[in-house]
Amino acid sequence: xxxxxxxxxxxxxxxxxxxxxxxxxxxxxxxxxxxxxxxxxxxxxxxxxxxxxxxxxxxxxxxxxxxxxxxxxxxxxxxxxxxxxxxxxxxxxxxxxxxxxxxxxxxxxxxxxxxxxxxxxxxxxxxxxxxxxxxxxxxxxxxxxxxxxxxxxxxxxxxxxxxxxxxxxxxxxxxxxxxxxxxxxxxxxxxxxxxxxxxxxxxxxxxx
Amino acid sequence: xxxxxxxxxxxxxxxxxxxxxxxxxxxxxxxxxxxxxxxxxxxxxxxxxxxxxxxxxxxxxxxxxxxxxxxxxxxxxxxxxxxxxxxxxxxxxxxxxxxxxx
Numbered sequence: 001x002x003x004x005x006x007x008x009x010x011x012x013x014x015x016x017x018x019x020x021x022x023x024x025x026x027x028x029x030x031x032x033x034x035x036x037x038x039x040x041x042x043x044x045x046x047x048x049x050x051x052x053x054x055x056x057x058x059x060x061x062x063x064x065x066x067x068x069x070x071x072x073x074x075x076x077x078x079x080x081x082x083x084x085x086x087x088x089x090x091x092x093x094x095x096x097x098x099x100x101x102x103x104x105x106x107x108x109x110x111x112x113x114x115x116x117x118x119x120x121x122x123x124x125x126x127x128x129x130x131x132x133x134x135x136x137x138x139x140x141x142x143x144x145x146x147x148x149x150x151x152x153x154x155x156x157x158x159x160x161x162x163x164x165x166x167x168x169x170x171x172x173x174x175x176x177x178x179x180x181x182x183x184x185x186x187x188x189x190x191x192x193x194x195x196x197x198x199x200x201x202x203x204x205x206x207x208x
Numbered sequence: 209x210x211x212x213x214x215x216x217x218x219x220x221x222x223x224x225x226x227x228x229x230x231x232x233x234x235x236x237x238x239x240x241x242x243x244x245x246x247x248x249x250x251x252x253x254x255x256x257x258x259x260x261x262x263x264x265x266x267x268x269x270x271x272x273x274x275x276x277x278x279x280x281x282x283x284x285x286x287x288x289x290x291x292x293x294x295x296x297x298x299x300x301x302x303x304x305x306x307x308x309x310x
Contacts, residue, residue, distance in 0.1 A: 038265040051269060053301060065298065066270040083274045086294040087235065144262020146302070 002099050002119035009114055012136075017114070018154035020048055021136045028112070028138045028150065037142040045152070047071070054108060054139070054147030061097040061104045062149055063089035072133055072153040077123045093121040100135075107137040107149050117153075120162070130160040238296045239289065247288055251280050254295040261302035270294050 011017050012025045024045055031040045041049070047070040056062035067074050067082040074082035077092060091097055096119055103113035115135045122128045137151045242250060258267050268278045274294055275287050283291040 038269050046269060046272065051266070051273075053305075055305065063301075065266060065301070066273040068273050069276070083290075086270055086274065086297050087232070089297075142262070143265045146262060146266070146305075148266065 002096070002117070004099060004103075004118075005116045006103070007114045007116060007134075009112060011114060017136075018134050018156070020045075020152050020154040021114070021134050024049060024136055024138075024150070024152035025112075028140070031140070037140060037144075038148075039143065041150075048152060050151045050153075051140075052104065052149040052151065054149055056101065056104055056108060058105075059098055059101055061101045062108070064091070065089075065148065072131075072155050075155075076121065076129060076131060076159060081124060091121075092124045096121050103135065103137045104149055104151075107139045108147070110139055112136065112138045116156070128162040130162060132156045234297075234300065235293060238293055242289060242292065247285075250288075250292055254280060254292060254299070257299045258295065261299065263298050263302050267295055267298055270298060 007017075009025075012022055015022065017025075024041075027041050027045055031037070038046070038051075047068045050067045050071055050073060051065045052062040053065060054062065064085050067085045069079065069082060071082070073091070081088070081092070099119070100115075100117060103115050106113040113136070115137075116133070117135055118132045120128055120130050133153045133155045135151060135153045137149060140148050140150045142148055245253070254267075258264055267280075271280070271283065271291060271294065272278050275283055275291060277283055280288075280291060280295065
């Protein structure tokens with residue numbers, strides 16, 4: 001089972017989002033007043049964001065151009081996948097791309113989009129995981145004037161690795177609100193990658 | 209001049225990364241060119257196309273994300289085939305969109 005809840009951008013203004021989302025938003029908002037395009041984003045933001053094409057088929061997310069090495073999606077699907085994403089252009093989960101397409105299409109039409117996403121997905125090796133994250137998608141003009149789509153995802157709980165491909169989804173509809181009460185507004189730099197995103201599927205299991 | 213010796217060399221340099229995409233005709237074409245051009249020539253061709261289509265910052269971001277370097281000339285030899293593939297993929301996207309990614 002998957003659920004996507006679109007949030008008002010006021011959540012950012014009122015400080016109710018994860019630090020990555022807030023930092024991404026403020027840098028994006030300031031793009032018009034500083035350096036153009038992608039170079040306006042600090043390295044710490046670039047490393048955590050993803051970049052997609054500025055166009056997409058109806059009902060689908062746009063093709064990926066690049067994935068930051070420290071992004072949540074890289075933690076989910078693995079460093080090798082992230083490194084090769086320019087060649088693949090897609091995540092291993094077409095279904096997730098379809099259900100998350102609306103936010104991308106909003107950004108393509110010029111509107112920033114803030115969501116909370118709860119879903120299960122699987123990496124290329126078939127290892128299934130349960131994830132809950134915030135996602136801010138924004139349109140970006142590159143220095144060359146092209147439209148691309150930037151996306152920042154921030155986990156609301158560590159990745160929960162499920163034991164195998166036969167597992168059933170253990171998330172119910174009420175989980176999003178429950179987890180939202182447990183936000184930790186820690187500084188972006190204060191958490192290590194494993195603390196923030198959960199352990200690898202081969203390591204200790206994260207609490208679900 | 210640093211001249212690649214052929215597809216086998218190119219595959220070996222980038223290992224499984226490239227092998228796993230060898231069934232993509234577009235990627236085959238890119239790697240076939242690598243057998244007859246030097247790195248310097250490939251780099252010059254990419255730079256020219258990227259500049260023509262205004263994709264410099266996209267390439268810079270993509271290289272940094274994938275390989276940890278921002279410029280083609282900083283890409284280690286063993287990663288250059290992957291860098292070239294990333295660059296040509298971006299160029300093809302720009303071309304397909306008539307010079308824009310939208």
